Amino acid sequence: MSTTSGKATGTARTRTDPLDLAGIDDMLSPEEKAVRAAVRQVCDSAVDPHVAEWFENGELPAIRELARELGGLGLLGMHLEGYGCAGMSAVDYGLACLELEASDSGIRSLVSVQGSLAMYAIWKHGSEEQKQRWLPPMAAGEAIGCFGLTEPDHGSDPAGMRTRARRDGGDWVIDGRKMWITNGSVADVAVVWARTEDEDGGVRGFVVPTGTPGFSAPLIKHKLSLRASVTSELVLDGVRLPADAVLPGVRGLRGPLSCLNEARYGIVWGAMGAARSSLAAALEYAGQRSQFGKPIAGFQLTQEKLAHMAVELTCGTLLALHLGRRKDSTGLRPEQVSIGKLNNVNKALDICRTARTVLGANGISLEYPVIRHMTNLESVLTYEGTPEMHKLVIGQAMTGLPAFR
Template sequence: MTIDPLDPAGIDQVLTEEERAVRETVRDWCADRVLPHVGDWFERGELPEARALAKELGGIGVLGMHLTGYGCAGMSAVAYGLACLELEAADSGLRSLVSVQGSLAMYAIHRHGSEQQKQQWLPPMAAGEAIGCFGLTEPDAGSDPASMRTRATRDGDDWVLTGRKMWITNGSIADVAVVWAQTDDGIRGFVVPTGSKGFAAPLIKHKGSLRASITSELVLDQVRLPADAVLPEVRGLRGPLSCLNEARYGIVWGALGAARSCYAAALEYAGGRTQFGSPIASYQLTQAKLAGMAVELAKGGLLALHLGRLKDRGLLAPEQVSLGKLNNVREALEICRAARTILGANGISYEYPVMRHMANLESVLTYEGTTEMHTLVLGQALTGHAAFRH
């Protein structure tokens, strides 16, 4: 038997038929709708078809696909992970759109919302007819969300929200925002229709990463909401952190998609690029790079699959998600950088996907928890000592 150079560990052989079908559906859609255009979108710094793409993604069932009911597909965690991998193999911005929609905004409503909130928002969001965003990070509160300044106060039966959120994917095109704010009763989540008076979502420009993605600031200036806008089932940081854990799980898989794309580009390039009379794939140093990339890609894939199987059995701990994100994003970046060296000067050209994925992964490395935070999460789990404030 010979191994598949793009799947040297043979992970495909242990996937179910349904899991492979999900992967192929998403891969084919990306090949048709995203890959021919995404290099141009990235260079221009825009995602011009975001709402149309969201409807198509809803049509193939990937928005909130790991949730059940309310129009959601109810797929396995592994199937969702494979979808994230294929989406990020196209572009991290596309996977971010899906992650924020399904694992942050929809998950928050699905897990912590009222029945009325679920009925109102989840079916159109699953179909891609309504787009959601998730407002937690602030200009001065990133890794320490407990220090957020956005505040919600009671005024009769209403809530009034004031504050700012930063680096919000989907913000400028969203129909609904899940916003976390300080209250007299601790941190609470609010379902905020973006048409509310006092709500604005200016686009963030001049990005060097995630350029084919809509990133915004949220400005809440005395936004008045009815009493039932609050998420009733959770108080404190447990709410937003539970959502972030869902999104981080998708990143464990997604980062491998960016890495696979760069590895595949390097493998093909090495076979066709001739120097000193031979393809550079025939030289030992190039083979050492390719072998190292293949090993880390295989290890990351096996780790993602194992964590996915644990999640499907209800056995996945948050610290294990930190382990997966810390390892897989770090190694994906190294794979992309090694691919760039194999392509030489061509590695910086947008005719190839390598530099685009490298730039995107610099954002993936620090969003949904920085390397430092995930290291300390693991450190606390290993030693029993919290070192976040030392």
């Protein structure tokens, strides 16, 4: 039975957003939408007009100016409380990551490493003096941080790290190397994890000003992914630090792993940004590209691809929102973060690859964002935990049996 307005009884008839067929936007508060809109505005003006050129040239020349702009918006360490940080919700942070990665994974990585790795480590595990010294300028984008855990020979197994910190009188002396470090060559401070020679042994975190003698950060070149991002090696050759450089609030791998879970949560959202951007490009292209006398959007096989991408984007975004709401209310367990990261990056890659086929040969051109997102996600797939490691985390949660060794 129809109403006089022509609407079916009990059914809301509004204009369909082809990128949000399930109406996820209706689940967001006006404040959350405002955060998203503010991030989208800065990305539209400061990132999108330049990012294809940055990617093609393999550089991020405006990183300090961009960091200050992002800091001015309150995006750096935005989910942390105090010390100049915005103290916003996990969902707010997730929406910001989605918009940042819709522009480029490298830009989201800049924000994620700054806020969820370097700043979070100091905020969660640092001394009051360390927090007061570093967090306010980092939140403002006046100081850039990096996070040194991965080594040339140890990625998924950080317990095997070779970087060592030894005591020398009242000082610490660190020797070692770290690899694939975002922001490394431009950082003002590095949070470096090293194995110590204390009686209890174990891993400790150190706050290392990058101007300290013996510290260097050679730029890693010849990347074919995350090219609009600064990636470096960290070399610590007899780096001498005072006793109060150590993070006092944590010992062992629990420290760096707690930071990684923060960063992985941002990836759960960010991957959906890359997926949305690619789907949007494919949808627009399919409506404009004509073959056999009509737009390719009118062919069944193209619509099947578009529908498949839309469903996967919807499911991944709903998962991200669920995890965000849970993080804000009761917190997240490691396996829950692993479910999100494993699923959403895999689905985002699938969406990007499918979108590439819709664009045909144009899909490999940087005039469109698809190939850039696709190659970036190949890095996102394996950093902050490879798919294999996340499967093992989930498997241990299901069975109670660790299968890492």
